[in-house]
Amino acid sequence: MVQKNIKIGRKEFDYNLPNNPDINRFIIKVHNETANQRSYYFFTKTEEWILMANDEDCVFMTIYGTRDNGEVLSKDFYNKPTSGEIQKQSSRPYQSMCSMSLNTINCEVKERVPLPNVSHPVFILKGSQEGGTNFYVQILKHENTEFIQLSTSVNNEIKDSTIELQSRRNYTCKLYKVDKRDEQYVVTADNSYLSLKTRNCQRDVEKLKEKAKSYIQGHSVYSVNYLYRNKPSCHPTILQSKKTGIIAKYLKDNNGDQYSSINNNICGLHFSATPANSSGDLPMSSYFGDYRIMIFPEYLVDGCHLYFADFFCMSRIHWVTLVLTKAGSKEDDFCQNRLVKLDIENNPFFYKVGASYKVTSLDVEILYTEDINLNEMRLKMGFQEKTTPTCGKGRSTPGGRPKNTSCSSCNLPHY
Structure with a gap:
């Protein structure tokens, strides 16, 4: 078992790297109730994993192992009980972040299709945005599949995502605006959960x-x-x-x-x-x-x-x-x-x-x-x-009529 040393201020602990060759990147999400903030860190296997000293007293953290495109392949939970030592948990600990006061992101999410049979999410931000480079963490989920990725905005759009969407799916989408402080990305704003229905490719x-x-x-x-x-x-x-x-x-x-x-x-x-x-x-x-x-x-x-x-x-x-x-x-x-x-x-x-x-x-x-x-x-x-004379209602159904999903002749498999 290969271990990775994680340093947090004066503390450190060893993390067992997942035995999965498809995992190339790691994301550490930290909930720090002392500082009343949530942060993300993004690392590769070969980098030093050093977290900011102000996260030393964090309540708990989640470590994600992902593909290059952000697909989550492993997830481990750690917290610091009363003993003060960071320990691995068998399940996700209770998250108490209700006191966090975050700004609201007003946005919508759409499907971008740059090539046949290839699609990515694009978040469209509404209203005026801060100048310079703005960082965001986007999270997409479909059933048991989850993606997490760090992105930037250009001209009110976040369209640099390499998350590859599957067609004919319904995704739940979450967006966090983050403030970059060295290797730490501190959450400052979020949006309400959005739904993205991907279409036929x-x-x-x-x-x-x-x-x-x-x-x-x-x-x-x-x-x-x-x-x-x-x-x-x-x-x-x-x-x-x-x-x-x-x-x-x-x-x-x-x-x-x-x-x-x-x-x-x-x-x-x-x-x-x-x-x-x-x-x-x-x-x-x-x-x-x-x-x-x-x-x-x-x-x-x-x-x-x-x-x-x-x-x-x-x-x-x-x-x-x-x-x-x-x-x-x-x-x-x-x-x-x-x-x-x-x-x-x-x-x-x-x-x-x-x-x-x-x-x-x-x-x-x-x-x-x-x-x-x-x-x-x-x-x-x-x-x-x-x-011409009309028959029936003499007009089309407002909004259109969805197809009969029970017909075997004209339906594709449902996912």
């Missing part, structure tokens, strides 16, 4: 795409004469378009897979590519509203990238969601690392054959991530606006 979306491909095997193919969109004539975007001539895109709701990365993250306008029959005739009525616009597909497709985003059902009917983004737009940047890019001439859902377009006979919706300029569209050949 590109690998997950690929699996959904394969499920959709299996589901549509043997389905008929329909001609697509128009991409069409129905909304109630009293919908805010329609009322506003009467003044501006623009149907403005808006934030995608929660319709579909509960872990879809585009939900509440990108803006767009939904169009349907699915006609009523193989000839391409459109449905006579709509569940989504009485005001319909009909646009030749090429008017929206040209100059855009096509992505597969989702496969879901509400009960019996299955839907595929595709996304059309203008090349180089912020929505295109968002989708590149999260969704699966499709070839407009070689995919099984919505594709081009010569000068015409085809769609497989299931409900295919397309999120077009640009505004629609009605003044320009009205000058184009084939563009139509009309009033």
Whole structure:
């Protein structure tokens, strides 16, 4: 057993290093009730482990062994009983830090996806921040997995984290602002616990795409004469378009897979590519509203990238969601690392054959991530606006409808 000597002022004790080759870093968290403070220390195996003298009378400490990315692989507890000697405990001692008076950090946490299938947490700080380098300790937990990492803020963001998040998980997040004093990082502020739901990664979306491909095997193919969109004539975007001539895109709701990365993250306008029959005739009525616009597909497709985003059902009917983004737009940047890019001439859902377009006979919706300029569209050949009868509620469900999680055809495993 390899031991590491830990010095705290005039005291010292030996710590048995964990026999785990994946542990490269160590974090010591000290609760010092005498000084009424909490501190963190960050060490490697080879460094001297010297704690500040003012922590000599600490009540207890926790020593974490972590990977380079902050994942906690070992955790040991020590305290100083009445004998005055620091001793290892078999379980976490009682923490009495209620008297600590900390400032509050106002922030939110989001998922950053710099590469396909790679994501990290990013904390976004609200309000004015102190100049210079500000240090923070971020803690993320999911079930039995815990991460602890020291980070710095730049332009109100803490985005230097190397914590690798798993997709389709719910993390609990805590952030401490710390004041660096030599090797000691003293906690001065914290936030309320935050929740971070990670979304489908590109690998997950690929699996959904394969499920959709299996589901549509043997389905008929329909001609697509128009991409069409129905909304109630009293919908805010329609009322506003009467003044501006623009149907403005808006934030995608929660319709579909509960872990879809585009939900509440990108803006767009939904169009349907699915006609009523193989000839391409459109449905006579709509569940989504009485005001319909009909646009030749090429008017929206040209100059855009096509992505597969989702496969879901509400009960019996299955839907595929595709996304059309203008090349180089912020929505295109968002989708590149999260969704699966499709070839407009070689995919099984919505594709081009010569000068015409085809769609497989299931409900295919397309999120077009640009505004629609009605003044320009009205000058184009084939563009139509009309009033259609409605059926059902005659509008979409506010906020969207989550998918049926019991369907084996369109669900991924739940973690």
